[in-house]
Amino acid sequence: MLNNILVIDDDPAVRGAFKLILEEDGYVVREAENGEQGIEMIQDMRPDLIFLDLRMPGIDGVETLRRLKALDESLNVYIVTAFASEFMDQLKGAHDEGLQFELASKPLSASQIRNIAQIVHVSKVNESRRASHHKLVLTLYVVSLSPETRRLVEQISAVLAGIYEPGHWVFDVVEVLGMPEKALEKEIFATPMLVRDIPEPVLKLLGDLSRMSSVMAAITTQTSGTGVQTIII
Structure with missing residues (x-):
């Protein structure tokens, strides 16, 4: 920890x-x-x-x-x-x-x-979960949960439950109200989107979330094979 x-x-x-x-x-x-x-x-x-x-x-x-x-x-x-x-x-x-x-x-x-420390803490928890052979770990960072964001979060949870067996996926939502904006001047710090290993229904919903101003990032890691990290900003 x-x-x-x-x-x-x-x-x-x-x-x-x-x-x-x-x-x-x-x-x-x-x-x-x-x-x-x-x-x-x-x-x-x-x-x-x-x-x-x-x-x-x-x-x-x-x-x-x-x-x-x-x-x-x-x-x-x-x-x-x-x-x-x-x-x-x-x-x-x-x-x-x-x-x-x-x-x-x-x-x-x-x-x-404190929010920065919390984000790193959640990341370390997810590393531990990945070591426990979860097939998908998804962490969504939002400035605050709006009704629209909550609705899409519920939809993502439902889709994941339909795709993965119980215990094979984790979905966390972290509110980081007051978090400083990332420096994205000329997009030099933006991580490329890797989508090949994300189920299409989940990818579509994440795309909807990524367009909301309240969403900072959606980070997923699949542990099948070598593992792939995906960041959608």
């Missing part, structure tokens, strides 16, 4: 705010004041989630990200910055290299910080 979070930021006030907010929810929070220190710390203990600043003395956040991923490409990294536009070319380069990360804008509210 998610319990170990690392905050890499040269501003002690920022690190202190993250620590105060997250420790109230029971997380273990460690602090690094620069990229080099953060890299050393993950070698001692792998964090479940990393909050990473961009503008820091020494190596910047993008280079820190590159070195972190070289050590463990599965690390969950949220870059939190007020300087995304300044670093956009470097971020695009990191994305083109295949480095996986999320981007959020400073300042983050307490609820936004």
Whole structure:
């Protein structure tokens, strides 16, 4: 389960705010004041989630990200910055290299910080479920559940129940009210849609959901074969 979070930021006030907010929810929070220190710390203990600043003395956040991923490409990294536009070319380069990360804008509210931790927590729960041989794990992230969204969620549940045997599928809906918007400048952070392994009736309903402003993303993973991750934004 998610319990170990690392905050890499040269501003002690920022690190202190993250620590105060997250420790109230029971997380273990460690602090690094620069990229080099953060890299050393993950070698001692792998964090479940990393909050990473961009503008820091020494190596910047993008280079820190590159070195972190070289050590463990599965690390969950949220870059939190007020300087995304300044670093956009470097971020695009990191994305083109295949480095996986999320981007959020400073300042983050307490609820936004908690929501990010919740999303990663749900992801780890789903990893555990996939290890239990579920054929399909579907997680839908919404800003808030509207009546129209609820109706489509019910339809998806009914379709899944008709396609899969009981215990072979999981469908979670996570409300992330107040979540910062993902940085999608020039769509460089948009993940391509992979649809070949999603049942057609479910795919159609997900397409309907993806057009709603309240829906952030629908993420599915099938575990037959090697497993495929699908993100519809």
